[in-house]
Amino acid sequence: MSRYLLLCIEFAKISIFAIGGGLASLPFLYSLSDRYAWFSHGDLADMVAVSESTPGPIGINMATYVGYTVAGVLGGVLATVSYIIPSILIGVIVARFLEKFKASPYVEAVFYGIRPAVCGLIGAAAYKIMSISLLDLDAYRISGSASLTGLFRLPAILMFGVMTVMNHKLKWHPVVYIAIAAVIGVLLKF
Amino acid sequence: MYLSLFFTFFRIGILTFGGGYTVLPLLQKETVEKKQWISQLEVIDYYAVGQCLPGMIGVNAAILIGYKVKGRGGSVAAAAGFAMPSLLIILAIASLIQNIAGLPVVQSAFAGIRVAVCALVVNAIYTMAQKAIINPITAVLALAVFIAAVWLQVSPVPLVIAAAAAGLILSMREGKLGRKTQAAPNGGDKDTDEESQAGEEQ
Numbered sequence: 001m002s003r004y005l006l007l008c009i010e011f012a013k014i015s016i017f018a019i020g021g022g023l024a025s026l027p028f029l030y031s032l033s034d035r036y037a038w039f040s041h042g043d044l045a046d047m048v049a050v051s052e053s054t055p056g057p058i059g060i061n062m063a064t065y066v067g068y069t070v071a072g073v074l075g076g077v078l079a080t081v082s083y084i085i086p087s088i089l090i091g092v093i094v095a096r097f098l099e100k101f102k103a104s105p106y107v108e109a110v111f112y113g114i115r116p117a118v119c120g121l122i123g124a125a126a127y128k129i130m131s132i133s134l135l136d137l138d139a140y141r142i143s144g145s146a147s148l149t150g151l152f153r154l155p156a157i158l159m160f161g162v163m164t165v166m167n168h169k170l171k172w173h174p175v176v177y178i179a180i181a182a183v184i185g186v187l188l189k190f
Numbered sequence: 191m192y193l194s195l196f197f198t199f200f201r202i203g204i205l206t207f208g209g210g211y212t213v214l215p216l217l218q219k220e221t222v223e224k225k226q227w228i229s230q231l232e233v234i235d236y237y238a239v240g241q242c243l244p245g246m247i248g249v250n251a252a253i254l255i256g257y258k259v260k261g262r263g264g265s266v267a268a269a270a271g272f273a274m275p276s277l278l279i280i281l282a283i284a285s286l287i288q289n290i291a292g293l294p295v296v297q298s299a300f301a302g303i304r305v306a307v308c309a310l311v312v313n314a315i316y317t318m319a320q321k322a323i324i325n326p327i328t329a330v331l332a333l334a335v336f337i338a339a340v341w342l343q344v345s346p347v348p349l350v351i352a353a354a355a356a357g358l359i360l361s362m363r364e365g366k367l368g369r370k371t372q373a374a375p376n377g378g379d380k381d382t383d384e385e386s387q388a389g390e391e392q
Contacts, residue, residue, distance in 0.1 A: 045304040045307050057246060065280050068280065068285070076281050087245035095254050120332040
């Protein structure tokens, strides 16, 4: 199947199943990365960084970026359009009986299950980003199982701890953390 | 009118940074205060419904507002306007980054940035969890999904479907269907057992 067609199908699927906005599409993109050799987990983490620090909602930014990485400019356009079309179809239908939808206990019931599942799914995506950015699995494998010190990137783990607390307490814009992290990365030669 | 919708949402798209939760104040400012297309209450409703529909919150809200203003064509114009800035900006940046990605400096910078991304994602999960994990059952459900995704390599689609089914079954057992409000946590052991089954079904 052509790449373009695959992109369209995959992003339409993500649009339907990635519920909850923001990073909800991330676990689906990891699943894409696992199923096709289009981009690595590391590439995806970089795309998250760029998407967080440029204008535009992160979900659409990610769709455009992934599409571009897989199949160039046309890929970026197709992925973005495929990501939005299912929402338009569903939105136009729901708009007609908005009041009923809003008050439906069934909708609330479905989300009673979906909300925690989305936390679990994004948690799994976070686990994957952390395992490549905080651990050095390659060095660990080369050095053999003897030394655990090779496994943990200590400066990175320290920085992660500090930034998580800062982000939680200070609520600065994400782009600030990303800029600081880039400078630290260059200075410490991560 | 279509043009007006397109460009209003184009503006909202440019001004949005990050996740869908930053969109609400922008929607209020542009569509309620400036254009007076809809009321303050409506925009909150649309936003709330947008969270409960598949896809992105901001896109869904744009579509619902567009539909209210000018029917089907309106929803297409609003969604297209909202997505256009991302498309233009990301395509430009992505091609730029592709050209410099091989430089050691850029690679070090991105290695550092990935650490910041970890911190941002962890905090995003924390914020979501406060609304999502409200009792022991929802905690077990989140954990079951996490384990299934990480170690059992289950893809997200079946997990979302199973979670939706679990939500329906649990709400029924807790007697919440037929009543609108969500009951206080009761976390019976029986329910917890059933929940982990629902998670492992996949």
